[in-house]
Amino acid sequence: MAAETDWAGRPVLVVGVGVSGAAAARALLARGARVRVVDAADGERQRAAADALRAAGAVVDLGGLPAGPGEASLVVTSPGVPPTAPLITGSAAAGVPVWGEVELAWHWAGGDRRWLAVTGTNGKTTTTEMLGAMLATGGRRATTAGNIGTPIVEAVDARPPFEALAVELSSFQLHYTHSVVPLAATVLNVAPDHLDWHGGAEAYAEAKARIWRDPATIAVGNADDPASVRLLAAAPGRRVLFGRDPAARPDPGFARGLGGPDSRGATRGGGGLGLPGLTVEDGHLVDHAFGGGRIIALRDLRVSGPHMISNALAAAALARAEGVEPAAIGAALAAFRAGAHRNAEVAVVDGVRWVDDSKATNPHAAAASLVGYPSVVWIAGGLNKGLTFDDLVRQARGGLRAVVLIGSCADEIAAALARHAPDVPVERAAGMDDAVETAATLAHSGDTVLLAPAAASMDMFRDYAARGDQFAEAVRAREG
Secondary structure (H helix, E strand, C coil), X not given: CCCHHHHCCCEEEEECCCHHHHHHHHHHHHCCCEEEEEECCCCHHHHHHHHHHHHHCCEEEECCCCCCCCCCCEXXXXXXXXXXXXXXXXXXXXXXXXXXXXXXXXXXXXXXXXXXXXXXXXXXXXXXXXXXXXXXXXXXXXXXXXXXXXXXXXXXXXXXXXXXXXXECCHXXXXXXXXXXXXXXXXXXXXXXXXXXXXXXXXXXXXXXXXXXXXXXXXXXECCCHHHHHHHHCCCCCEEEEECCCCCCCCHHHHHHCCCHHHHHHCHHHCCCCCCXXXXXXXXXXXXXXXXXXXXXXXXXXXXXXXHHHHHHHHHHHXXXXXXXXXXXHHHHHHCCCCCCCCEEEEEECCEEEEECCCCCCHHHXXXXXXXXXXXXXXXXXXXXXXXXXXXXXXXXXXXXXXXXXXXXXHHHHHHHHHHCCCCCEEECCCHHHHHHHHHHHCCCCCEEEECCCCECCCCCCCHHHHHHHHHHHHHHHHC
């Protein structure tokens, strides 16, 4: 790792003036580097960020990216810049390393902090927040960082230093890491997403698996997600499974791969073939991988749904890897509430439950949400990210009372419904207010009206939070 003194006078090109790019630039300037920042955009937000960085001593150019690194000996890129961008390929051709902000933070202080990392297609933020609560309840000086909102370069520079970091990492961020070695890390699940950025499903999965590249990392996989299990089979370090079904087993090839001395934490109680080390038994979350026993009764959790149980198990596995006591994990979970727009109950009116899961921005996330409710009027649609909806409809059709479609991909979801759930009533809505009114006419007492769009929001809304806020406002306005 490069010492802090090595940065004085070093020319570094930072790509992006957003949250992570600006944080990286500030941290580099504080260490004496000569920093140039570039951004393809030139809007009001970018200009404000550029002015602040110039005042701190950086050179900033907006409105385009160069084709190469120029005089820079290192490029630190925003995770949003795809690897096919000419600047990235040009830097590689020139022999200039390209790091993300996460890699930069690791070079500065990774070895001095215990990183517990979370990735996956869905559930990352909730799991990371659960983990952060467990660490704090367990007496650690800890914080959440990374893709969850706090730049990790700021977290590693905090004084007094944090002992442990709960780090959420996206596939974009992982693509630009090379030497990060978490103490323990989980891949919650893998489903098609961001395929245009990565160039295909295989590259996307490989980016997720980078979190387990080093044998020093305890790899925590999801027995209920076949893709997570497949990636776990290749993890070189200790392997630990979590799963909601105590009888769940990965494929036989993986089970054979668990043989040997490093398999003890990956099998239930040290025996069996591939049974989850953290699971649900007799109505309790139980830790067989790290000897923690019962952690908490399901009835004491303040979150609901199978996917939330999975998130709790994954977070508990990482906390146990760090040595947090089961009682502290249980206390943290008993007090934990999911963040906004993540299966958040808005109201219950005349026996109908209204739930905002606007964060379900892809089919995999929507499927996880839908299976948690027995009878659903589903509000879906938005901006598709090149994904298909057939598997989602096949999984959800048994619980669908009706569907209300909005957004630019409404026709695509309607076609999948026609193929796989032709008896389910489908209505169209012009916007969120109209969708709520239509859903109210379709829902009966005992139903859940669920906003789980299965698509991005930018065709109609600023972001998924604005979409969820408008849903909640429409529900409350309708019911007074």
